[in-house]
Amino acid sequence: MADLFICLDIGGSKILGAVMNEKDEILLRVKKKTKPELGREAVDDRIKSVIHELISTYGVGKNDLKAIGAGAPGVIDTKNRNVRYAPNLPWKDHALGRIMEEEFKVPFVMGNDVNVGVLGEWKYGAARGYSHVIGIFVGTGIGGGIIIDGKLFTGSGFAGAEIGHMTINTEGPLCNCGQRGCLEAYSSKIAITRELRAGIDMGMPTVLADILAEEKGVIESSDLKKAVLQGDRLAISTLQRAAYYLTAGIGNLINIFNPEIVILGGGVVEALEEEVLSLVKSNIGRFAWPHMLSRTRIRAAELKDDAVLYGARALISEILGY
Amino acid sequence: MADLFICLDIGGSKILGAVMNEKDEILLRVKKKTKPELGREAVDDRIKSVIHELISTYGVGKNDLKAIGAGAPGVIDTKNRNVRYAPNLPWKDHALGRIMEEEFKVPFVMGNDVNVGVLGEWKYGAARGYSHVIGIFVGTGIGGGIIIDGKLFTGSGFAGAEIGHMTINTEGPLCNCGQRGCLEAYSSKIAITRELRAGIDMGMPTVLADILAEEKGVIESSDLKKAVLQGDRLAISTLQRAAYYLTAGIGNLINIFNPEIVILGGGVVEALEEEVLSLVKSNIGRFAWPHMLSRTRIRAAELKDDAVLYGARALISEILGY
Known part of the structure; x- marks a missing residue:
């Protein structure tokens, strides 16, 4: 008999599911x-069918699934x-929890x-061993x-933790949320795309013109990455601007939370990890107190x-003790 | 035999001490x-002498002082x-703690x-009964x-909790801390004074001209209060500006912390409580998410x-269980 867990990353476009064992391996x-x-x-029903498919394809025994x-x-x-x-x-x-428990009896x-993603990074990833962690994910929005x-x-x-909607400029650009000058209005892919389009509209040359058209x-x-690595000036200056304001947000969070570690993730950071980290580190002294x-x-x-899959596993452990 | 506590508010200019009993009354x-x-x-030595004076004047018995x-x-x-x-x-x-314990044996x-002041408001003041509290104190600085x-x-x-040095405008005015656009650079008495002086330098009429000279x-x-209540236009617009930016800071903290209650205190708020609260409440919808x-x-x-005295009492209770 094995202890098995099913972990889900339920998103607006896809549901990702995994079977994990007691060694926290994805099977x-x-x-x-x-x-x-x-x-x-x-x-x-689609969530249920992902779980049923995981159970039947892996052959999860009736008493093996713990949570x-x-x-x-x-x-x-x-x-x-x-x-x-x-x-x-x-x-x-x-009441998604009740519905799933009725269906699967665990x-x-x-x-x-x-x-949950930050919980995953804390238990299994970049923030292992720390107790005070801030995670920031830069994608279409900022979470x-x-x-x-x-x-x-x-x-x-x-x-809580709606850090994407922290105002970093009270008179800044409108954000999707209806406020002005949110971190998300500067450093998300939405904001980066808006800046690139504005540059193109002003006639700035860029390898991204056709893609954005x-x-x-x-x-x-990945397109942003290609353009930056090719030395595209509009792409580079847009990334620099996004990273600069991201750094302002990180500085605020350091001053407020006095964390041991800040973890940066999400599509933009994954694609341009070295560039973003280096921009953040070179600007952070302007926004975070030296002592912290x-x-x-x-x-x-x-x-x-x-x-999120690993984080769901960590959440099972945090709440249920498994 | 009574259970007595000595509580201290140690500041840069004065040391305030009090004897409190087990009913949390200041004696x-x-x-x-x-x-x-x-x-x-x-x-x-001055801290010790405050404590010695409290003990001897009140007649605190050797076994009565608990902490x-x-x-x-x-x-x-x-x-x-x-x-x-x-x-x-x-x-x-x-090692102030060790020094005081050697002297007083408690x-x-x-x-x-x-x-500690926020702890006091939570245990004995405006935030009684809540579990998620943000306290903001607007004085010379903002804490x-x-x-x-x-x-x-x-x-x-x-x-942590250095909320006065949260950037609310990345390109804002220089703050005493060396950063730009901190909340403290907009809404503290330092910032209010700077704005008033700028207005006076530009020739704006104000009843505060002589006082600030x-x-x-x-x-x-108290001077700011008098001027505002007299309808002084420079004082009023300066207060409105300070309160507006204070509201931006409060909005950020609501979005990040999702608190049950925000407590506003400090000299400026005490002097102009009604005005500041009303300005904050009329602007907060611009910065905090409606859901929160x-x-x-x-x-x-x-x-x-x-x-701080009551907070010190609450800290004794939180750490020592008394």
Whole structure:
């Protein structure tokens, strides 16, 4: 008999699932589209089908499965395993935990995906061994997770750590959230794409012109990387600007949280790890107090696309003790 | 036999001490100048003399004194009762706790004064009954304290909660700390005084012209209050500006900490409580997310000059269990 766990990364576009053993190894992965446009029950069914497929394909024995853990975007009540609110999924005050426990007859735990990802980095990745951790993930938006004294911090209503919506310029550009000058309005892929388009509109030459003319959404991190590595001036100056403001946000978090380590992850950081880390480290002295900065490491995240899976495993351990 | 406690508020200019009983009533107060210019031993002796005077004047019996608690400015190692660093006092890696315990033969606990003040408001003042609290004190500078899940948050190195040095405008005015655009550079008495002087230099009429011509330091909160209540336009617009940026800082803290309550205190808020609270409440929707804001109360602190004394009592209770 083995102790097995199923870990899920539930996103707005795909559901990633894995079987993990008691050594925290990933034994099998399954991926399905989320299709949130089909509505709540369809999404729940798709999550169930990922779990069923993991169980049947791996051959998980009836008594081997100990628990299921998940990370999902939105405000997740980790205590009651309810989704309070998830902007990209058809969920509002949705008792996902109860539904999954009825189906699979094992405990189901869940948390906000970015929070859970930071928990993963803390237990298995770049922040192993530290007790005070800030995680910042730079992708389409900017999300964060905070570990205080070896415990995941969620705020009084499970909505804390919204570091992407920290104002770093009160009169700055409008953010998607309706406020002005949020960190996300400067350093996310949304902001980077907006700056690149503004440069193109002003007639600045860039290898990204064709890609951005075709692509309506945000830029792919891999395209940004290619342009930066080719020495594209617009791409480089846009990355520098995004990293500069990201550093302001990191400085604020260091002054407020006095952490031991700051972990940077997400698509943009993964694609341009060396460049982003070097820009942040060269600017951070402008925003963080020397006394605190001298005791704070700044490092790239390690778990990449598996952060939430490992984090779900860590959440099972944190809540259920397995 | 009674259980008695001595509580201290050690500041850069004065040492305030009190005898408190087991009902947390203040029975006697003593105040002395700190005189930091006389050096470390002299300051330690002045603290000792405040305690000796409290003991002898009240007639504290040898077995009645259970513990001494203190709040002091700077980075205070609450676990080891050491002062790591205190910019306004002649202390660096100073074992104040050991020295006081040798002198008085009872346990001595201490913490950062603003942190301890928030602990006081939480246990005895405006934040009673809440578990997630942000306290912001607006005086010459801006200090903060944070309670998470019913516990005082200090960061990994006892230097956390430096909310006055959160950047709210990356290209903003220089702050005393050497950074730009810190909350303190907008909303502290230092910043308010600077704005008033700038207005006077530009020839704006104000009832504060004479006071600021004579006074070289920062403006007294009571003078600012008088001018605002008289309808002085420069004083009013300066207060509005300070409160606006203060609100940006509060919004950031709400988005990051998702607290149940935000407590505002310090000289400026005490002098102009109604005005500051009303300005903050009318602007906060611009900076805090509606989801979190709807669950967050914003209130004035209650304990005024006694916040640190009561907080020292709360710290004794938190650390020693008395």
